Amino acid sequence: MNAKPSQPSVDFDIQRVRADFPLLSRTVHGKPLVYFDNANTSQKPAQVIEAVDRHYREHNANVARAVHQLGEEATAAYEGARDKLAAFIHAGSRNEVVLTSGTTQSMNLVAYSYALPRLQPGDAIVTTVMEHHANIVPWQLVAARSGAIVKAAPIDQRGELIVEKFFELLTPEVKLACVAHVSNVLGTVNPVREIARECRRRGIPLLVDGSQAMPHRPVDVQALGCDFYAITGHKMLAPTGTGALWAKREHLQSMPPFFGGGEMIREVRFDGTTFAEPPHKFEAGTPNIAGFAGVGAAIDYIQALGFEAIRAWEHELLSYATERLRDIPGLRIFGEAADKEPVISFLIEGAQATDVATLLDLEGVAVRSGHHCAHPLMQFYGVPATLRASLAFYNTREEVDAFIAALLKVRKLLM
DSSP states (O other): OOOOOSSOSSOOOHHHHHTTOGGGGOEETTEEOEEOBTTTOOOOOHHHHHHHHHIIIIIOOOSSSOOSHHHHHHHHHHHHHHHHHHHHTTOSOGGGEEEESSHHHHHHHIIIIIIGGGOOTTOEEEEETTOOGGGTHHHHHHHHHHTOEEEEEOBOTTSOBOHHHHHHTOOTTEEEEEEESBOTTTOBBOOHHHHHHHHHHHTOOEEEEOTTTTTTSOOOHHHHTOSEEEEESTTTTSOSSOEEEEEOHHHHHHOOOSSOSTTSEEEEETTEEEEOOTTGGGOOSOOOHHHHHHHHHHHHHHHHHOHHHHHHHHHHHHHHHHHHHHTSTTEEEEOOOSSBOSEEEEEETTOOHHHHHHHHHHTTEEOEEEOTTOHHHHHHHTOSOEEEEEOOTTOOHHHHHHHHHHHHHHHHHHO
16 A cells, blocks of 8 residues: 555644534444445534524424414524525525425426427437436336426536537427536536537536535526526525425426425415415425524525535545545446546445445445345446445544545455
8 A cells, every 4th residue: 555645735623513413423233433425414513403493492383374473483593494595505595495305306396397298209308328217217207207208418427418419419309408526426527508508508407416515515596507406405505305306497487386385476266376476386285494593594504604615625635535445456446437426436346335344334334235216327337336425514533534444454355
């Protein structure tokens, strides 16, 4: 093994940051926890936990349904999260932000409310081979109902989208194009602005899956030039069951509601119902109010730390971890794009991914094993599963070292 530098090149007060995350101090199987499953879900800082706790202790009531003090406080927190999200992604208006349970609901909202009414036999939806199932299955479902088809643009062995092939698929029958901003398996950052520009030239709306981008980089939906942008809260420090769909105002105006029920209406009569204006016409039922109080706190935390610091530290960790992994004999890394976020998928020759992950867990190391909700990508690489180590700004170089030591131990046991 080559000697490794012991000091980071980035000035980042990692111990101060880690002190904000209570779960990082626990042990697993008697070993200090090394949490490298951040692409699955992020850990939550005390500020987010306290915001959720404070809602239930001090403000618990339903939103938009009562004029009493608690109802007004709950509504202010819920709508305040919409305001923060709108500013966070540089939306043109707060009314372009629909609050959802996460990216999956956001995708299905676009599938059934936007795409399905517009699809006819012979039409097409374009996506890519690297997508999460949430950016494949909804399109297949509406295609099956309408007689349309779903086409997938290829990638190369480095895990980079072959952009020219994507553009070739943008033929006149395409009614929607869909792409991940960042791959959840490979960490690949797709050239969304370039893709959006070509889609606009052809009059094709573009949906972007932003689940894996939002925790790692600033997002400006207007600058990107897309039509829809789907967001997951629980991957960006917020509680589970939170997320959003940003969409251009004209799309939201033209889309019928996907869910029906309370609070998404203006008036209900048996001879016909009129609906609220967007975004509220897409928000039927009681939402995850406490969760969105946590979303607001998560955004505050990220903004206070700053993406410049987050990105510098995460890319220091990505570089260091990748270098250490390359030294392990028989280890294959999947996804080595020139532009990527801190996600490393890999396999060790002769070892099953699940066996490695199980034994790593006994060493206190949490990584993901499996197909990562990306079966077509696994099929492209000819493997049933990979291991995935996904890093966050609260991880350390010492944790990388512990991960590598555990991996070498596991490899010896399995060889």
